[in-house]
Amino acid sequence: MDIETLNSLYSHAGYVTFKEGPGGFPVALITTPHATAAITPYGAQLLSYTFASDSNDLLFLSEKAIFKEGTPIRGGVPICWPWFGPDPQGQGRSDHGLARTRMWSVVSSDLLSDQECSITFELTDTPETYTLWPYRFRLILTLSVGRVLTMELTTHNLGDTPMELTQALHTYFSVGDITHTSVTGLEGFTYSDKTDGGAEKKEDIAIRINAETDRIYPFDSGDILINDDTLKRTIRIKCEGSKTAVVWNPWSRVCEQKADLSLEDYKKTLCIETANAGDEIIRIAPQQSHTIKAIYSLE
Numbered sequence: 001m002d003i004e005t006l007n008s009l010y011s012h013a014g015y016v017t018f019k020e021g022p023g024g025f026p027v028a029l030i031t032t033p034h035a036t037a038a039i040t041p042y043g044a045q046l047l048s049y050t051f052a053s054d055s056n057d058l059l060f061l062s063e064k065a066i067f068k069e070g071t072p073i074r075g076g077v078p079i080c081w082p083w084f085g086p087d088p089q090g091q092g093r094s095d096h097g098l099a100r101t102r103m104w105s106v107v108s109s110d111l112l113s114d115q116e117c118s119i120t121f122e123l124t125d126t127p128e129t130y131t132l133w134p135y136r137f138r139l140i141l142t143l144s145v146g147r148v149l150t151m152e153l154t155t156h157n158l159g160d161t162p163m164e165l166t167q168a169l170h171t172y173f174s175v176g177d178i179t180h181t182s183v184t185g186l187e188g189f190t191y192s193d194k195t196d197g198g199a200e201k202k203e204d205i206a207i208r209i210n211a212e213t214d215r216i217y218p219f220d221s222g223d224i225l226i227n228d229d230t231l232k233r234t235i236r237i238k239c240e241g242s243k244t245a246v247v248w249n250p251w252s253r254v255c256e257q258k259a260d261l262s263l264e265d266y267k268k269t270l271c272i273e274t275a276n277a278g279d280e281i282i283r284i285a286p287q288q289s290h291t292i293k294a295i296y297s298l299e
């Protein structure tokens, strides 16, 4: 859909407008008294979110991010779906599934009040997705911009066979300096350390990142806090409908390997992902649905 049509159908004066963004992708710019957001239908990927009370973006977006059909965008909130990580069946399909490299459709934008605005995107199966993943689905992302940022991802199984999937809201938070950042809320949980062959480990203290980190924690309720001593802010993450939380920092080794990351980017970002990852496979019966939700706020 072109920018003019998007604006004629879904803009709200002073709140929602569509512009052409990098790579020619459309971007919805959303402003409320509490925050501003930029989200592209490509991957339904949130690229930026800035609370009015804070001059720093909540999210990290790589300066070297690639905006090109078929390539994932490095930063913001990529949606990993219907699998998290490498192809679970080893068929050579893309890491993290097919949602982050497809153009979604905008289906609505709503002024919930003069304080809050939401936008909804959908991705449905096509003959092309069916050859990659043989299910009939409707995937809906709703993002609400207000006092808090809410992201809700619902999978509808439109077919007549059960569907199995893993998934994540792969949020790249911006941090002032990773070595002056801690994460609380996950201490005491036994996690799977993907940098150590999935070894099970446990720490009873706040997480501090001082090496490449890639962990899957069992986590189905409660809050996770990112305490940032440099930007002097605490980000609160509430997860619903998810059974795991993933903590990822690429450190220098992965930054060196990725064309879309700068060498020092590991200092500026930390991913805390609301997920059903690893063994936490979601099963959705025919004609049923499943929702995960993340709510982000600043303290």
Ligand SMILES: O=P(O)(O)OC[C@H]1O[C@H](O)[C@H](O)[C@@H](O)[C@@H]1O
Pocket: 072, 085, 095, 096, 194, 214, 215, 246, 247, 248, 271
């Ligand atoms: O480079 P990507 O395909 O975007 O994946 C980036 C990272 O995503 C997740 O956090 C995984 O746990 C990591 O193992 C992976 O390296």
